[in-house]
Amino acid sequence: MPDILLIAVLILMLAITITLLVTLLRLKRLVNAYAALLKAREKAVKVKKLRKRYVVFATICEERVEFNELRDAVSSKFRELFSENVYYKASPQLVLFDENTQRGVYKVIHLYLDHFIATLGLVKSIGGKKCVVVPLRTTGTLKKARELMRKLKF
Amino acid sequence: MFLALKRVFADIHAGVCSKELLDLYYKMGYTHIACLEKHVDSSTLSSNVRVVIVDKVVVNASNVDELKDILRDIEYRRKVVAVHPTTTETARWSVHDTRIDTILITPSNLKVLDKKQLSVMKYYDKPLEVHIPHLLYSSSEVKSYFYRRLNMLARFKVGLVLGTSTSSMYELVHPVVVIKAMKTLYDLPEKITLLALTDIPRQIIFRKQVTT
Numbered sequence: 091m092p093d094i095l096l097i098a099v100l101i102l103m104l105a106i107t108i109t110l111l112v113t114l115l116r117l118k119r120l121v122n123a124y125a126a127l128l129k130a131r132e133k134a135v136k137v138k139k140l141r142k143r144y145v146v147f148a149t150i151c152e153e154r155v156e157f158n159e160l161r162d163a164v165s166s167k168f169r170e171l172f173s174e175n176v177y178y179k180a181s182p183q184l185v186l187f188d189e190n191t192q193r194g195v196y197k198v199i200h201l202y203l204d205h206f207i208a209t210l211g212l213v214k215s216i217g218g219k220k221c222v223v224v225p226l227r228t229t230g231t232l233k234k235a236r237e238l239m240r241k242l243k244f
Numbered sequence: 245m246f247l248a249l250k251r252v253f254a255d256i257h258a259g260v261c262s263k264e265l266l267d268l269y270y271k272m273g274y275t276h277i278a279c280l281e282k283h284v285d286s287s288t289l290s291s292n293v294r295v296v297i298v299d300k301v302v303v304n305a306s307n308v309d310e311l312k313d314i315l316r317d318i319e320y321r322r323k324v325v326a327v328h329p330t331t332t333e334t335a336r337w338s339v340h341d342t343r344i345d346t347i348l349i350t351p352s353n354l355k356v357l358d359k360k361q362l363s364v365m366k367y368y369d370k371p372l373e374v375h376i377p378h379l380l381y382s383s384s385e386v387k388s389y390f391y392r393r394l395n396m397l398a399r400f401k402v403g404l405v406l407g408t409s410t411s412s413m414y415e416l417v418h419p420v421v422v423i424k425a426m427k428t429l430y431d432l433p434e435k436i437t438l439l440a441l442t443d444i445p446r447q448i449i450f451r452k453q454v455t456t
Contacts, residue, residue, distance in 0.1 A: 150268070150413070150414075152414075171429070172428070204424045204427055204428050205424075205428050207420065207421060207424040208421055208424040208425035208427075208428050208429065210421070211417055211418045211420070211421025211422075211424075211425070212380060212417065212421065212425065214414060214415070220414040221414060222268070222413065222414055222416060222418075224272065224418050225418065225420060225421065244271060
């Protein structure tokens with residue numbers, strides 16, 4: 091009789107150990123999953139700061155080009171090449187345009203600078219006039235862009 | 245950034261070389277140009293514009309015999325020779341001929357360029373010539389062909405040369421714009437495009453007996 095009891099106790103202890111082990115393993119997996127989730131959330135929260143870039147450019151055209159004509163031509167070309175979605179993300183804005191020297195400054199979000207420079211150079215007609223637009227330099231501040239607009243030789 | 249890249253570019257295919265176009269070429273940073281039609285003498289250019297101009301010939305060939313006949317009459321030591329093969333056989337043959345400088349690919353012969361052609365081109369170190377207007381102003385079907393072919397070319401590490409194919413002033417595209425356009429529109433690394441506009445075409449033009 092005591093033998094049977096001993097065996098029963100042993101089996102019970104074994105069962106409890108196995109159950110404990112399984113539970114521990116599950117708990118470990120849960121802890122790992124939670125840690126990964128926390129890490130992913132931390133990563134997702136980190137959003138890059140959107141910085142501005144100012145592109146100084148010059149236009150060489152058959153005739154003089156006006157501010158509105160240039161703005162329309164560039165925005166339509168951008169939409170044609172990279173679609174509406176990228177256009178509003180890049181949000182290019184014609185900040186300055188000197189109609190006498192035919193030079194200007196465009197503001198664009200730094201993530202889409204390459205897209206914008208590609209677009210600017212591929213504009214071949216502004217208000218029905220044949221044109222070449224040459225990107226001269228990119229800066230981080232409007233003050234420097236203004237200086238470069240006056241100083242740069244082309 | 246752009247000023248630092250000045251005066252290093254070369255154009256392997258200019259349609260017409262007039263005085264005003266060469267001035268603009270120089271302003272944009274081009275120093276070596278291969279022209280199909282020269283409408284200007286190097287002596288008439290102003291002293292500020294120091295551009296090296298060489299002649300360019302494009303040979304359209306549908307079979308090898310025809311290509312051999314045409315090549316016999318070409319002054320290949322002074323002219324940049326590009327072959328526009330319309331059949332696979334001609335494309336394969338033109339790769340190993342030393343008189344030929346580049347293999348031209350246009351929308352009409354895109355299907356000639358396959359994996360085997362690229363591996364042969366890599367073996368003989370022959371660059372592929374592509375014209376920028378074909379990349380920028382073609383239909384979306386042609387662009388998708390070019391996209392796959394150019395990425396395959398980048399993977400095979402075959403040389404690429406880009407020609408502007410310009411015949412008037414307003415058709416010229418700034419080289420930095422080309423680099424950015426190839427990066428954003430064709431996912432081609434900037435390094436490959438930069439080489440395609442500088443080192444590889446310059447080497448080809450240097451090989452010819454240049455006249456300044």
